[in-house]
Amino acid sequence: MGNARQLPGQPYERRSRLKEGVLGLALALLPFAVLVALVVIPAIDSLLFSLGQIPKNNVAFSTGMHLISSPHLTLAVYRNLFASKYFAADLALTLSVTLFSVILVVVVSYGLALYVRFTHDRFSRLVRSLYLVPMFIPIVIASYALITFWGDHGFLNAVFSHLGLAFSTPIFHEAGIVLGQVWQGIPFAVLLLGSGLDNIAEEQIEAARDVGARMFTVFRKIVLPLNLVPLLIVTTFTFIGVMGSFTVPYLIGPNAPQMLSVEMSSHFGDYNQPQPAVAMAIVTFVIAAIAGAAYVWGTSRDERKSR
Amino acid sequence: MSPLWFLKVSALRRVFGVVLVAAMGVFLLMPLLTMALWAFAQTWQYPSLAPTVYSLKWWAWVFQNGDVGHAVFYSFTTAPVVTLLSAVICLPAAYAFSRLRFPGKRFFFVSLLATNAFPKFGLYISIATLFYRLNLMSTFVGVVLIQLINTLVFMTWIPAAGFDGVGRELEEAARDAGAGPMRVFFRITLPIALPSIIVAAVLAFLAAFDEAQGTLVVGLPNIVTMPVLMYRLVSNYPEPVSAVFSILLAIPSIILLLFARRYLIAGYLAAGFTR
Amino acid sequence: MPLLALNSLVKQFGTFRAVDNLNLEVEEGEFVCLLGPSGCGKTTTLRMLGGFIHPDSGDILIDGRSVRAEPPERRPTAMVFQRYTLWPHMDVWNNVAFGLKLRKQERSAIDNSVKNALKLVGLPDSEKKLPSQLSGGQQQRVALARALVLEPRILLLDEPFSNLDAQLRVRMREEVRAIQQRVGITSMFVTHDQSEALAIADRIVVMANGKIEQIGPPAEVYARPATLFVASFVGTMNLVHGVTGAQRKFRAGEFEGSLPESSAAEAGVEVVAGFRPEDVVVGGTGERGVAARVQQVMDMGHYRQANIETSDGTLITAYVDKGRPLATGACRITVRNALIYVDGLLAGTSTPQPGAA
Numbered sequence: 045m046g047n048a049r050q051l052p053g054q055p056y057e058r059r060s061r062l063k064e065g066v067l068g069l070a071l072a073l074l075p076f077a078v079l080v081a082l083v084v085i086p087a088i089d090s091l092l093f094s095l096g097q098i099p100k101n102n103v104a105f106s107t108g109m110h111l112i113s114s115p116h117l118t119l120a121v122y123r124n125l126f127a128s129k130y131f132a133a134d135l136a137l138t139l140s141v142t143l144f145s146v147i148l149v150v151v152v153s154y155g156l157a158l159y160v161r162f163t164h165d166r167f168s169r170l171v172r173s174l175y176l177v178p179m180f181i182p183i184v185i186a187s188y189a190l191i192t193f194w195g196d197h198g199f200l201n202a203v204f205s206h207l208g209l210a211f212s213t214p215i216f217h218e219a220g221i222v223l224g225q226v227w228q229g230i231p232f233a234v235l236l237l238g239s240g241l242d243n244i245a246e247e248q249i250e251a252a253r254d255v256g257a258r259m260f261t262v263f264r265k266i267v268l269p270l271n272l273v274p275l276l277i278v279t280t281f282t283f284i285g286v287m288g289s290f291t292v293p294y295l296i297g298p299n300a301p302q303m304l305s306v307e308m309s310s311h312f313g314d315y316n317q318p319q320p321a322v323a324m325a326i327v328t329f330v331i332a333a334i335a336g337a338a339y340v341w342g343t344s345r346d347e348r349k350s351r
Numbered sequence: 352m353s354p355l356w357f358l359k360v361s362a363l364r365r366v367f368g369v370v371l372v373a374a375m376g377v378f379l380l381m382p383l384l385t386m387a388l389w390a391f392a393q394t395w396q397y398p399s400l401a402p403t404v405y406s407l408k409w410w411a412w413v414f415q416n417g418d419v420g421h422a423v424f425y426s427f428t429t430a431p432v433v434t435l436l437s438a439v440i441c442l443p444a445a446y447a448f449s450r451l452r453f454p455g456k457r458f459f460f461v462s463l464l465a466t467n468a469f470p471k472f473g474l475y476i477s478i479a480t481l482f483y484r485l486n487l488m489s490t491f492v493g494v495v496l497i498q499l500i501n502t503l504v505f506m507t508w509i510p511a512a513g514f515d516g517v518g519r520e521l522e523e524a525a526r527d528a529g530a531g532p533m534r535v536f537f538r539i540t541l542p543i544a545l546p547s548i549i550v551a552a553v554l555a556f557l558a559a560f561d562e563a564q565g566t567l568v569v570g571l572p573n574i575v576t577m578p579v580l581m582y583r584l585v586s587n588y589p590e591p592v593s594a595v596f597s598i599l600l601a602i603p604s605i606i607l608l609l610f611a612r613r614y615l616i617a618g619y620l621a622a623g624f625t626r
Numbered sequence: 627m628p629l630l631a632l633n634s635l636v637k638q639f640g641t642f643r644a645v646d647n648l649n650l651e652v653e654e655g656e657f658v659c660l661l662g663p664s665g666c667g668k669t670t671t672l673r674m675l676g677g678f679i680h681p682d683s684g685d686i687l688i689d690g691r692s693v694r695a696e697p698p699e700r701r702p703t704a705m706v707f708q709r710y711t712l713w714p715h716m717d718v719w720n721n722v723a724f725g726l727k728l729r730k731q732e733r734s735a736i737d738n739s740v741k742n743a744l745k746l747v748g749l750p751d752s753e754k755k756l757p758s759q760l761s762g763g764q765q766q767r768v769a770l771a772r773a774l775v776l777e778p779r780i781l782l783l784d785e786p787f788s789n790l791d792a793q794l795r796v797r798m799r800e801e802v803r804a805i806q807q808r809v810g811i812t813s814m815f816v817t818h819d820q821s822e823a824l825a826i827a828d829r830i831v832v833m834a835n836g837k838i839e840q841i842g843p844p845a846e847v848y849a850r851p852a853t854l855f856v857a858s859f860v861g862t863m864n865l866v867h868g869v870t871g872a873q874r875k876f877r878a879g880e881f882e883g884s885l886p887e888s889s890a891a892e893a894g895v896e897v898v899a900g901f902r903p904e905d906v907v908v909g910g911t912g913e914r915g916v917a918a919r920v921q922q923v924m925d926m927g928h929y930r931q932a933n934i935e936t937s938d939g940t941l942i943t944a945y946v947d948k949g950r951p952l953a954t955g956a957c958r959i960t961v962r963n964a965l966i967y968v969d970g971l972l973a974g975t976s977t978p979q980p981g982a983a
Binding site for chain 2: 061064065066067068069071072073074075076078079082083084085086087089090099101102103104105156159163165166167168170171172173174175176177178179180181182183184185186188189190192193194197198199201202203205206227230232235236238239240242273274277281284285287288290291295304305308309312318321322324325326328329332333335336339340343344
C-alpha cells in the first residue's frame with residue numbers, strides 16, 4: 045500500500061478541471077469587468093433615470109428641464125416620448141435609414157465579394173485594394189470629404205453642370221446619411237462575405253455547373269446557402285452600427301427629422317432635457333439588442349450543427 | 352485557375368472590370384481626393400473643377416497653431432496607451448476563451464458586443480456623470496478609459512480566433528520536449544497567433560485614434576484629440592483648414608493600412624467574427 | 627466514328643506546358659484510364675474535357691461535334707470529383723436530383739430516376755441522409771449516382787478514390803467498373819495509381835510531361851511498355867544499364883544477350899535492359915546463372931520478395947512463389963525475358979544470359 049503510485053483518478057482530474065475553470069473565469073473577467081464598470085453600470089443608471097429615478101449626485105441629470113420624478117418606477121417618460129411628434133418622425137427616419145443602409149451594404153458588398161472570388165485578373169486585384177479604403181479613414185474625415193464631393197456646389201455638382209445635367213444633392217437629406225453609412229460599411233462586409241466565399245470549395249461550384257446549373261442558379265442554390273453565417277453577421281453588425289451612429293447623421297443628415305442619436309445629443313445638450321435623451325438611448329439599445337440576439341441565435345445554431 | 356464563368360466574353364469582362372474599378376474609384380476615392388485638393392487651395396469657386404488659386408498658407412497656419420500641436424500630442428499619446436492597456440486586459444481573456452473551459456464562456460464572450468450595441472452617446476453621458484464623481488473628467492486617464500471601450504471587442508474576439516488556429520499538437524509537442532506552460536505560450540502559441548493579434552491591435556489603435564464623441568464629452572477642455580479638434584475646425588474655419596487637418600489625421604491610418612493590408616485580406620478579421 | 631476525339635490539345639500555364647499536343651480517340655462504351663505521375667497533364671486533360679479549363683489550341687469532339695466552346699453546364703459530360711463532391715446543405719435526394727430539377731422534369735420521374743441511380747450504386751433508401759452522415763465511400767457513390775442520373779455521353783472520374791483507405795479503394799474501383807459495364811457508359815478515369823489502372827481499364831493512356839507515352843490495353847502496357855518511362859512507372863521493373871557490343875550483342879551488368887532483330891547494329895550504343903521481378907529465377911549456388919547475393923527476404927503474403935545484389939553491385943528485385951525455397955546468402959539468378967530499350971524506346975525482347983566474367 046505504501047508503494048502504490050498515484051494513478052490519475054477522478055479526484056485529480058476534478059481538481060485540475062477546477063483550476064482551469066477558475067483561471068479561465070478570472071481571465072475572462074478582466075474585459076468583462078471593464079464592460080460592467082464602463083457600460084453596464086452607467087447603462088443601468090440611465091435606465092433608472094429614464095424610469096423616473098433622479099440621482100441626487102448627478103449634476104448633468106438632476107439639473108435638466110421638465111424632469112419627471114417618481115418614488116417608484118414609472119413609464120411616464122416613455123409615454124411622453126412616444127406621444128411626441130418629433131420622436132415618431134425620428135424613429136421612422138432611423139429605421140428607414142438603417143434598413144436601406146443594410147440592404148445596400150449587403151448588395152454592394154456581396155457583389156464585390158463575388159466578383160473578387162470568381163475573377164482573377166488585374167481588375168479584381170485592384171478591387172481588393174480599393175474596398176478596404178474606408179476602413180482606414182476616420183469617419184469624421186470621411187463625412188467631411190463626402191460633403192465636399194456630393195454637396196451643393198461641390199465637385200460632383202460642378203461636373204454635372206459642365207455636362208449640362210441637373211444635380212440634386214443628397215447631402216443634408218436622408219439619402220446622404222445612407223450614402224455615408226454605405227461608404228463606411230463596405231470594408232467589413234466585403235471582408236466577412238469574402239471570407240465565407242473562400243470557404244466554399246471550388247469543386248462544389250464546379251459540380252453544380254457540371255450538372256447544368258447556370259451562374260444565377262449556382263448562386264441561389266449553392267453559394268447563398270453555404271454562406272449564411274457571414275451574411276447574418278454582416279446584417280446584424282451593420283444594423284447595430286447604423287442604428288447607433290452619430291457622426292455621419294450629425295454632419296450629413298437633415299435638420300428634421302433627425303436620427304435618434306443626433307436627437308439624443310441635442311436634447312441632452314442644447315435643450316437641456318436629459319431625461320428624454322436617455323430614454324431615446326434605451327429605446328435604441330432595445331432595438332439594437334434584438335439584432336444582437338439574432339446574431340447570437342444564428343451563430344450558436346451554426347456552432348451546434350457543426351459539432 | 353477558376354473558370355471565368357461570371358462573364359463569358361473576355362472583352363466584356365474587361366469592360367466590366369474597368370467600369371467597376373472606375374465606379375469604385377469615384378465612389379470611394381474621389382471624395383477623399385477632392386478634399387485633399389482643398390488642402391492646397393486658396394480659392395476654389397464653384398463651378399470650377401479644381402482650385403483656381405493654390406497655396407500652402409493653410410498648412411503653415413495649421414502647423415503654427417498651438418491647438419493643433421496640443422491635439423496631435425494627445426492623439427498620439429492616448430491611442431497607443433489605449434491599445435496597450437486593451438492588449439493587457441483582453442489578450443489573456445482571448446487565450447482563456449480559446450483554450451480553457453469555464454462556465455459561462457459563451458455568455459462572457461458575446462457580452463462584449465454590448466459595448467457596440469448601446470448607442471454611444473447615451474453611454475458617454477452616463478459615464479461622464481460617473482467620472483465627475485471619480486474626478487476623472489478632463490483627465491488623461493478618463494479619456495483613455497473612454498477610448499478603451501471601443502477596443503474590447505476587437506482585442507478579444509479576433510485574437511481568440513487566432514489562438515484557435517494554433518493546433519494543440521504544436522503546443523503538446525513543445526511540452527513533450529520539456530517546455531513549461533509559460534514558455535510554450537511565448538515561444539509557440541503567441542508567435543503563431545501573431546497575425547490575428549496584429550490585426551486586432553491595428554483595429555483597436557484606429558478605434559481609439561478616431562474616437563471623437565466620448566473624448567469630446569470627457570476630455571474637454573484639457574484633453575483635446577485630433578478628431579475632437581476636427582469637429583471644431585469644420586464649423587469655425589474655412590474649408591482648407593479642415594482639409595489640411597484631415598490629411599494629417601488620415602496619415603497614421605493610411606500607414607497602418609499599408610502595413611496591415613495583407614493580414615486583413617488573409618481573413619483574420621472574419622475568423623474573429625465568425626467564431 | 628469514335629464517341630470522343632481529342633485533337634492536338636494544348637494547354638500552357640505561363641511557361642509550363644501542361645498538355646502538349648495530345649491526340650486521343652475513345653470508342654463508345656470504353657473505360658479509358660489516364661495514368662501518370664503528378665504534373666503529367668492527366669487532370670488538366672480531364673478538366674478540359676469537362677469544360678472547366680479552356681484549351682489554348684486543339685479541339686474536343688463528342689459524337690463528331692465540337693464542344694470546345696461549350697461551358698460545363700452545356701456539355702454532355704458528368705464529373706465525379708476527388709473531394710468536396712457533395713453539397714453539404716442538401717440531403718442525398720436533393721444532391722442527386724439537382725440536375726434533373728434544373729431540366730424541369732416531373733417530380734415522379736425525378737423520384738424514379740433518383741431511386742434507380744441510388745440502387746445502381748448500392749445505396750438504396752438513403753435519400754434522406756445528409757452527406758455528413760455518410761462515410762467517404764458512400765459519399766463517392768452518391769456522387770457517382772448524381773453523375774449517372776443525367777445520362778451523360780461521357781463519365782469523367784478525377785481520382786475519386788484517392789482519399790479513401792486502401793481496401794475500400796480496391797472495392798470501390800471494382801464496383802465502379804461493374805456499374806460502368808452494366809450501364810455501358812463511356813468513361814475516362816484519371817489516376818496516379820498504376821495498379822488501379824491495370825485492374826479496371828479497357829485501355830490505359832500513360833502520360834508524362836503533357837505527352838502520351840503509350841496507349842494500350844493493360845496487358846500490353848504491362849507486358850510490352852513502349853518507353854522506358856512506362857516500363858518504370860507501370861509495375862515494378864528492374865532496369866540494368868548497358869551498352870551494345872559487336873555482332874549485335876549487348877552487355878548489361880552481369881548479363882549479356884543478343885539485340886532484337888528490329889534494332890540497329892552499331893556497337894557502343896547505350897541500352898537499358900528491363901525485366902520484371904516475376905521473371906527473375908533465383909537458384910542455388912550450384913545452378914547456372916549470374917552470381918549474386920540475396921540481401922533481404924520480405925514476406926508479402928502470397929509471394930515473397932527478394933532484394934538481391936549481383937557481384938558488380940547491381941540491385942535486383944525478384945518475386946518468388948511461396949512454395950519455393952528462398953534464404954539470404956549466395957545464389958544464382960537467371961532472367962526469363964528482358965525488354966531492351968534503346969534511346970528510351972522499346973526495341974524488342976531478348977533472353978539474357980550470364981555474361982563472361
